[in-house]
Amino acid sequence: MKTLVAYSSITGNTKKIAEVITQAIGEGAHLEDILQKPETDLYDLIILGFWIDRARVNQDMAEFMSQIKDKYLAFFFTQVGWPYGPTAKRIIAQTSQKLVESNNILLGDFHCQGRMNPAIIKMARRLPVTHPRGGYSLARAALLAESQLHPDLEDLKLAGEFAGKVVAKYRSQISN
Template identity: 30%
Template structure:
């Protein structure tokens, strides 16, 4: 079997997950590792990583997913808002809509990731109130993610979805 690990990472969060998956696949026939590229399409199993943009995957990942035909896909990603498996499931559902029906999603993993500092400045400029405080608290919580526990859960998700 041939494998590829493709990722889009704005702040380095998704790259951390991609590195973990790539390490798990060491010794396997990995034909591609890097940003979205046609070179990854030669693989039977494609691990596709993305950062969350407006509740779905980023544009580069969307364009790549539309090129996949009948491969098996493991989706992984990061989102600034964390702690809610329901929220992560909604994101994965939206991302899955971008995939050719002939392709098969054989696993997924999502975790929280730190956000750019510009996001915090936007939150700080908001009018005082509970929403502002909640957003600032979430921003601060996200600063430590992905952490070692997130990376361990990523490895476990990959191993349970597909024997490497």
């Protein structure tokens, strides 16, 4: 089984998860940044990893993803938002729908928090609580502080388990 783990990452959180997933799969797994334009047709299974930019799949990954058709696929992402919060749930639903509409077979998804770039936190601290794009409230401060601890060991463990489940699902699909 040839697996591509294709990721998009600016500050390294998503790359860290992608590395764990690649290691967990082991033989036949290939890790590549989407900026290197990996050749998706060479793989049986593709696992896409991306970071969230302004409540959406980042643009590079959105474009890369839109070109994938007729594949066994899974995806994961990192974000500062709380796991299974409204943004995460919407992203899972919308991404799943898009991938299935392109005739892909979806085998799972995973997400966890990822450390926000400290330079951006510094800028956010200057925003008033009433700022239209969400100011620096106590709730936001708590979220950003928690994000600094991720991905943590538990996130990495869950990412490895996710990889195992995706591979098991792929194997059961192709044996049917």
